Amino acid sequence: MSETGGTAPGTTTSGDGTAGATGTGEALATAGRDAGGSSPPRRRRGTRSSRTAPWLFLAPALALFGAFLLVPILYAVWLSLRSQQRAGGGIVAQVDVVFVGVENYARAVTDPALYDSLGRMLLYGLMVVPTMLGLALVFALLLDLPRVRLRSATRIAIFLPYAVPGVIASLLWGFLYLPRVSPVRETFLAVGLPAPDFFTSTSVFFSVANIAVWGGVGFNMIILYTSLRSVPAELYDSARVDGCTEWQVATRIKLPLLAPALVMTGVFSMIATLQVFNEPQTLSPLTNVISSDWMPLQKIYTDAFVRNDIYTAAATSVLLALVTLVLSLLTLTFLQRRAFGDDA
Amino acid sequence: MSAAATTTAPGGPPGRTPRSARRGRTPLGPTVVLVLGAVYCLLPVLWVVTAATKTPGELFTTFSLAPSFNGGLTGNVTDLLDYGDGVFWRWALNTVLYAGVGSVLTVAVSAAAGYALAKYRFRGREAVFRLILAGVLVPQVTLAIPQYLLLAQVGLTNTYWSVLLPSLISPFSIYLCRIYAMAAVPDQLLEAGRIDGAGEWRLFGSVAMPLMLPGLITVLLLQFVAIWNNFLLPFIMLSSDERYPLTVGLFSLLNQGASQPALYTLVISGAMLSVLPLVALFLLLQRYWKLDMLSGGLKG
Numbered sequence: 001m002s003e004t005g006g007t008a009p010g011t012t013t014s015g016d017g018t019a020g021a022t023g024t025g026e027a028l029a030t031a032g033r034d035a036g037g038s039s040p041p042r043r044r045r046g047t048r049s050s051r052t053a054p055w056l057f058l059a060p061a062l063a064l065f066g067a068f069l070l071v072p073i074l075y076a077v078w079l080s081l082r083s084q085q086r087a088g089g090g091i092v093a094q095v096d097v098v099f100v101g102v103e104n105y106a107r108a109v110t111d112p113a114l115y116d117s118l119g120r121m122l123l124y125g126l127m128v129v130p131t132m133l134g135l136a137l138v139f140a141l142l143l144d145l146p147r148v149r150l151r152s153a154t155r156i157a158i159f160l161p162y163a164v165p166g167v168i169a170s171l172l173w174g175f176l177y178l179p180r181v182s183p184v185r186e187t188f189l190a191v192g193l194p195a196p197d198f199f200t201s202t203s204v205f206f207s208v209a210n211i212a213v214w215g216g217v218g219f220n221m222i223i224l225y226t227s228l229r230s231v232p233a234e235l236y237d238s239a240r241v242d243g244c245t246e247w248q249v250a251t252r253i254k255l256p257l258l259a260p261a262l263v264m265t266g267v268f269s270m271i272a273t274l275q276v277f278n279e280p281q282t283l284s285p286l287t288n289v290i291s292s293d294w295m296p297l298q299k300i301y302t303d304a305f306v307r308n309d310i311y312t313a314a315a316t317s318v319l320l321a322l323v324t325l326v327l328s329l330l331t332l333t334f335l336q337r338r339a340f341g342d343d344a
Numbered sequence: 345m346s347a348a349a350t351t352t353a354p355g356g357p358p359g360r361t362p363r364s365a366r367r368g369r370t371p372l373g374p375t376v377v378l379v380l381g382a383v384y385c386l387l388p389v390l391w392v393v394t395a396a397t398k399t400p401g402e403l404f405t406t407f408s409l410a411p412s413f414n415g416g417l418t419g420n421v422t423d424l425l426d427y428g429d430g431v432f433w434r435w436a437l438n439t440v441l442y443a444g445v446g447s448v449l450t451v452a453v454s455a456a457a458g459y460a461l462a463k464y465r466f467r468g469r470e471a472v473f474r475l476i477l478a479g480v481l482v483p484q485v486t487l488a489i490p491q492y493l494l495l496a497q498v499g500l501t502n503t504y505w506s507v508l509l510p511s512l513i514s515p516f517s518i519y520l521c522r523i524y525a526m527a528a529v530p531d532q533l534l535e536a537g538r539i540d541g542a543g544e545w546r547l548f549g550s551v552a553m554p555l556m557l558p559g560l561i562t563v564l565l566l567q568f569v570a571i572w573n574n575f576l577l578p579f580i581m582l583s584s585d586e587r588y589p590l591t592v593g594l595f596s597l598l599n600q601g602a603s604q605p606a607l608y609t610l611v612i613s614g615a616m617l618s619v620l621p622l623v624a625l626f627l628l629l630q631r632y633w634k635l636d637m638l639s640g641g642l643k644g
Contacts, residue, residue, distance in 0.1 A: 051466060054464035057548065060452075061453050064509070064512050065475070065513050069482065069515075073490070148375055149375040150379065154378035157382035158378075158382055163626040164389070165572050165591050168590075168618055172615060173388055214385065271481070277575070281595075285601070297486070300489065305580070310493060317486045317490065321482060
């Protein structure tokens with residue numbers, strides 16, 4: 001605050017909380033005295049500080065944004081264009097890192113393992129996103145019905161899994177899937193049915209998807225429910241007076257009102273799907289049907305840290321980030337137009 | 345959205361309950377569906393509590409949802425706390441550091457940035473805001489590997505900083521703070537403060553921050569969960585187990601458990617001890633989840 005030193009004495013301490021009360025009092029007095037004509041210096045000071053102030057407020061965020069978002073992105077792009085090559089023969093082969101252009105990308109996009117993992121991710125996403133949002137929508141609409149019992153108890157219970165991190169959720173479900181520990185299997189056996197196997201190459205999709213649905217349904221439900229609560233109740237009441245059933249109120253009034261919230265939850269769920277890593281990675285010690293490149297991010301991790309090929313991993317990272325960005329922008333534009341009409 | 349708000353809120357929807365009461369019987373269907381959903385969501389948590397009461401021998405032999413009272417719980421917890429010279433406590437403390445300190449700092453950084461974007465007119469504002477918006481859509485997880493390689497260059501990997509620093513930038517938090525600042529801080533109040541001679545820093549600290557506080561608490565909770573949930577970043581960055589957060593620690597236990605199932609009981613009691621405090625915290629802080637701004641976000 002040194003820049004204020006030359007102006008009215010009361011304002012010099014304005015940046016300091018301890019001198020606050022007196023400072024403001026004096027400043028008020030000064031302002032009153034100055035109201036006549038000597039305001040130009042203050043106004044000049046005001047414009048200068050309000051020109052630099054926003055940048056000072058933004059500075060920590062921009063510095064972190066640069067260091068941990070922009071620079072890593074650029075670094076990943078730079079790495080993805082390079083590769084290790086053995087130079088010279090002999091016993092002590094020298095390893096050089098050289099510029100290879102799009103070679104890594106070419107290798108990445110021709111790697112069948114990448115497409116296998118992308119296919120698994122697509123299947124997984126098609127299972128998780130509609131199920132999770134569908135359940136969240138149903139729960140939110142039911143919570144918003146008049147005369148529902150146990151409203152807050154069930155709402156809290158369904159929201160609770162959000163407090164459980166993905167890794168621990170996967171641990172819990174992993175044990176629930178595990179033969180000899182699973183109460184689900186025991187229940188099936190107790191009633192004389194064959195116990196389901198949660199870790200076959202097909203059923204593992206359901207097992208992983210279930211964990212994501214379990215963890216996400218409550219959060220999405222709360223978002224949808226909150227936006228339902230913000231609608232004035234008179235709207236529903238007049239519809240009911242006009243003879244609408246609760247079903248009609250839900251489908252004809254509430255659902256269109258929920259469109260923006262559904263767009264947002266949809267985009268976030270999609271981004272989460274593209275980044276799926278925690279659940280399959282945590283389950284992998286319990287079963288061998290989850291390979292080390294089961295999902296794209298697991299493949300990137302394996303490339304970088306198990307096979308020590310950070311260059312291919314960087315290329316695949318860049319591709320995955322691009323796909324995410326393009327997909328979420330497309331979805332956002334498309335859904336926003338549908339949800340808000342063309343004027344949005 | 346506290347429990348009280350839904351039932352008695354004075355400002356809540358008037359006439360909803362009386363009208364429906366006149367219509368007669370309470371339908372059971374919706375309640376049944378909601379209870380089924382609640383049971384599904386509570387099942388794994390109930391299971392881990394009962395499973396933690398079992399001795400390693402009982403885990404694979406008794407019915408899984410029946411708790412055991414043969415001293416299994418105390419035995420498991422003692423075993424867990426003794427494991428690796430009490431490394432579980434380290435993991436718990438580390439988690440508090442990463443998620444607790446990290447989320448408080450993120451809120452400070454994001455509140456200042458969001459406030460600047462909402463309340464000042466300056467050249468470059470639109471560009472900065474677009475940049476932040478683009479950052480929301482960048483999958484942070486795919487950044488973890490380049491972040492690791494960069495921090496390795498400056499020798500910061502396997503330090504507390506390597507997990508803490510990348511967690512501090514959250515474009516979504518900045519975006520939310522901007523919405524809260526726009527909605528909660530009136531321009532006239534700032535103008536009045538400026539006329540009174542208050543500096544910009546003081547306006548932010550004593551005028552804007554208190555008004556933004558309810559929103560900032562939501563951002564804090566969201567960010568706490570986000571850091572606590574982020575497994576890949578500490579998993580990549582850290583190699584010595586005394587710096588692990590709980591998630592990575594428990595995963596490493598499970599990984600070893602694949603060869604020695606005796607460790608499974610440790611994993612289970614560890615999972616229970618990590619989940620219960622958080623669940624309790626959630627129930628306590630329930631009323632602070634102000635997510636209405638979140639759903640209105642796209643409109644803003």
